[in-house]
Amino acid sequence: MEETGMTSAGLPANDAASAGNAVPAGTMPDGLTPSQIVGRLDNYIIGQNKAKRFVAVALRNRQRRIKLPEEIREEVAPKNILMIGPTGVGKTEIARRLARLCGAPFLKVEATKYTEVGYVGRDVESMVRDLMAVGYNMVKAEFQEKLRAKAEPMVEEHLLDLLLPGSSSAKKQEDAAPAKKPNVHILGNIFGNDSPVQGSVIQIEVPRKDGAAPQESGTAAAAGASSTAGQSAQQEQASDPAMSATREKFRQMLRDGKLEDRMVDVTVHQQPHFSGMEMFSGGSPEDIEAGLNGIQEMLTGGRNRRRTVTVREARQILMVDSLDRITDGDKVADEAKRRVEQSGIIFIDEIDKIATKGGESGRQEVSREGVQRDILPIVEGSDVNTKWGVVNTTHILFIGAGAFSVSAPSDLIPELQGRFPLRVELEALKKEDFKRILTEPKNALIKQYEALLGTEGVTLRFTEDAVERMAFIAEDVNSRAENIGARRLHTIMETVLEDLSFDADTHRGETITIDSAYVDARLTGVVQDQDLQRYIL
Numbered sequence: 001m002e003e004t005g006m007t008s009a010g011l012p013a014n015d016a017a018s019a020g021n022a023v024p025a026g027t028m029p030d031g032l033t034p035s036q037i038v039g040r041l042d043n044y045i046i047g048q049n050k051a052k053r054f055v056a057v058a059l060r061n062r063q064r065r066i067k068l069p070e071e072i073r074e075e076v077a078p079k080n081i082l083m084i085g086p087t088g089v090g091k092t093e094i095a096r097r098l099a100r101l102c103g104a105p106f107l108k109v110e111a112t113k114y115t116e117v118g119y120v121g122r123d124v125e126s127m128v129r130d131l132m133a134v135g136y137n138m139v140k141a142e143f144q145e146k147l148r149a150k151a152e153p154m155v156e157e158h159l160l161d162l163l164l165p166g167s168s169s170a171k172k173q174e175d176a177a178p179a180k181k182p183n184v185h186i187l188g189n190i191f192g193n194d195s196p197v198q199g200s201v202i203q204i205e206v207p208r209k210d211g212a213a214p215q216e217s218g219t220a221a222a223a224g225a226s227s228t229a230g231q232s233a234q235q236e237q238a239s240d241p242a243m244s245a246t247r248e249k250f251r252q253m254l255r256d257g258k259l260e261d262r263m264v265d266v267t268v269h270q271q272p273h274f275s276g277m278e279m280f281s282g283g284s285p286e287d288i289e290a291g292l293n294g295i296q297e298m299l300t301g302g303r304n305r306r307r308t309v310t311v312r313e314a315r316q317i318l319m320v321d322s323l324d325r326i327t328d329g330d331k332v333a334d335e336a337k338r339r340v341e342q343s344g345i346i347f348i349d350e351i352d353k354i355a356t357k358g359g360e361s362g363r364q365e366v367s368r369e370g371v372q373r374d375i376l377p378i379v380e381g382s383d384v385n386t387k388w389g390v391v392n393t394t395h396i397l398f399i400g401a402g403a404f405s406v407s408a409p410s411d412l413i414p415e416l417q418g419r420f421p422l423r424v425e426l427e428a429l430k431k432e433d434f435k436r437i438l439t440e441p442k443n444a445l446i447k448q449y450e451a452l453l454g455t456e457g458v459t460l461r462f463t464e465d466a467v468e469r470m471a472f473i474a475e476d477v478n479s480r481a482e483n484i485g486a487r488r489l490h491t492i493m494e495t496v497l498e499d500l501s502f503d504a505d506t507h508r509g510e511t512i513t514i515d516s517a518y519v520d521a522r523l524t525g526v527v528q529d530q531d532l533q534r535y536i537l
Contacts, residue, residue: 031063031102032059032060032101032102033060034053034056034057034059034060035056037052037055037056037059037060037098037101038052038053038056040097040101041055041056041094041097041098041101043441043442044093044097044441044442044443045090045093045094045097045441046090046429046433046436046437046440046441047090047427047429047433047436048089048090048094048426048427050424050425050426051083051090051091051094051424051426052094054081054422054424055081055094055095055098055399058078058079058081058397058422059098059101059102061076061078061079062078062102062342062343062397065395066342077381077394077395078395078396078397078398079421079422080379080397080398080399080400080419080420080421080422081397081398081399081400081420081422081423081424082351082399082400082401082402082409082420082422082423082424083399083400083401083402083424083426084401084402084403084404084409084423084424084425084426085401085403085425085426085427085428086403086405086426086428086483086484086485087403087483087484087485087487088429088483088484088485088486088487088488089426089427089428089429089485089486090426090485090486091349091401091426092108092347092349092401095108095345095347095399095401096108096347098345099345102343102345104339104343104344104345105131105132105134105135105138105336105339105340105343105344105345106131106134106344106345106346106347107127107130107131107134107344107345107346107347108347108349109127109130109346109347109348109349110349110350111348111349111350111351111353111354111371111375111400112350112353112354114126114127114371114374114375123374124371124374124375124378125378125384125385127346127348127378128346128378128384128386128391128393128396129384129386129387131340131344131346131391131396132336132337132340132386132388132391135336135337135339135340135344136332136333136336136388138336138339139332139335139336139339140327140332140336143327143328143331143332143335144323144327147323147326147327148319148323150326151319151322151323151326152319154318154322154326155315155318155319155322156251156254156255158318158322159254159264159311159314159315159318160247160250160251160254162264162265162266162314163250163254163259163262163264163311164243164246164247164250254311259311260310260311260312261310261311261312262310262311263308263309263310264308264309264310264311264314265306265307265308266306266307266308266309266314266317266318267304267305267306267307268304268305268306268307268317268321269304269321333388333389336388337388337389337391340391340396341391341392341393341394341395341396342395344396344397345396345397345398345399346396346397346398346399347398347399347401348375348398348399348400348401349401349402350401350402351400351401351402351412352402352403352404352405352406352407352409353368353402354368354369354371354372355368355372355402355404355407355408355409355411355412356368356369356407356411369413372412372413372416373413375416376413376415376416376419378393379393379398379416379419379420380394380419381393381394381395398419398420400420409423428478428483428485429475429478429485429486430475431471431472431474431475432471433486434470434471434474434475434486434489435467435468435471437486437489438462438467438470438471438489439467445489445490445493446460446462446467446493449493449497452501453497453500453501453504456504456505456507456508457507457508457509458500458504458507458508458509458510458511458512459510459511459512460511460512460514461511461512461513461514462514463513463514463515463516465515465516466514466515466516466518466519468516469516469519469520470489470492470493470496470519473492473519473523474486474488474489474492492523495522495523496514496518496519496522496523497514498522499522500512
């Protein structure tokens with residue numbers, strides 16, 4: 001659950017691939033059934049079976065839809081879900097684990113950070129752009145993993161060039177060849193290091209109408225000289241077997257890991273990044289500043305930084321650079337756009353905070369209703385411009401969540417209510433739920449603290465009556481104060497283990513047993529005083 005706050009390992013590769021990669025109708029594997037999805041969620045989330053069934057069916061329906069004939073497929077829209085329940089019962093964690101199960105592009109946003117069009121702040125369309133960025137990075141990582149074997153020889157050659165400057169025949173040919181200036185493009189690399197600006201003259205290559213190749217700048221004598229220089233460089237390299245032998249020796253040492261700690265100088269080229277959509281859509285001052293910096297970098301061709309690093313670090317830097325060079329950005333963008341449109345999930349948390357309670361009117365309520373009106377077309381299905389192309393939101397699954405302790409779902413505008421046809425109420429956690437949260441999940445709180453103190457050589461053992469006592473206190477405090485769900489267990493565990501965590505180094509090699517008496521000695525006084533401030537997060 002989100003209450004435990006521990007990141008879990010991902011799914012096996014075959015599960016992620018089968019759930020995340022959409023294929024033509026009739027060839028897609030079945031993937032996870034609803035019962036299997038619920039079973040996976042049970043490993044991390046205690047209770048809330050009704051909510052798990054809703055999201056499992058919603059995910060399965062997305063797989064079923066892709067198998068439909070094309071004329072029917074476009075008519076089947078996702079059934080958006082509205083989760084209602086107090087804080088700390090697992091609303092966010094259900095959506096987060098669901099995204100890991102299906103391998104789909106997933107984005108969690110807070111409804112309160114968006115403002116109505118015309119106000120300072122982020123517009124609601126930015127959630128779609130952010131989801132597209134998540135999808136792009138996901139697909140790019142998959143593409144680059146497949147290209148890693150192709151990039152490894154390139155990285156090895158580059159490392160050898162750094163270790164043995166001048167030993168590469170390709171490098172000598174490149175140095176001997178005359179520098180060729182790139183063509184001039186609008187908003188291209190005009191003022192950078194490779195710019196075609198020479199003195200007060202800008203050289204522009206203009207193709208000839210008869211189809212002949214454009215004439216290179218310079219004289220025929222210069223071209224002949226450069227050709228002769230290139231041939232002489234090849235002959236020099238071929239006639240130098242000692243350098244080749246040395247390069248091969250270094251290659252073997254590099255493969256054996258004997259040069260990992262040697263220092264080399266690496267030039268890191270930072271590609272210009274221009275976030276124009278955020279800049280021109282009323283984004284935050286940080287977005288505008290980033291956009292202006294992106295324009296400057298685009299005009300100057302990016303920045304080159306020289307770093308002195310070890311061979312081990314240089315290999316990682318060069319691998320990233322090589323993968324970026326050989327990855328087809330257009331193919332990545334097309335696949336990411338398809339995945340986002342067909343299987344993307346947006347989780348809108350705190351949606352109750354933009355509801356206008358009880359029909360009240362005022363400046364703040366009007367702004368909240370304006371955000372609802374702006375979210376409505378996104379949920380209904382509209383086209384949103386991103387830097388990777390236009391994304392249609394018709395088939396994106398939206399999951400809204402909120403406590404609705406002050407307002408009610410009926411306080412949302414009717415049009416938005418209708419776009420969340422599935423509503424599920426999550427149950428408040430009881431004593432038995434707290435006991436299971438402490439012990440059963442893979443990332444259970446007790447397991448976390450046992451592992452943390454285990455690094456200090458301290459062995460923790462929690463008795464059953466200690467778990468029973470902490471679960472009882474959590475339910476009791478939640479019933480008398482604000483109900484913050486399983487988050488209450490965090491403060492209880494911290495208070496119980498506060499002294500032990502502080503003096504852990506003095507207990508190295510010891511086994512500490514935590515029983516109900518130990519728990520009462522540290523919690524009873526606080527509970528009896530009715531001073532519950534220490535338990536409120």
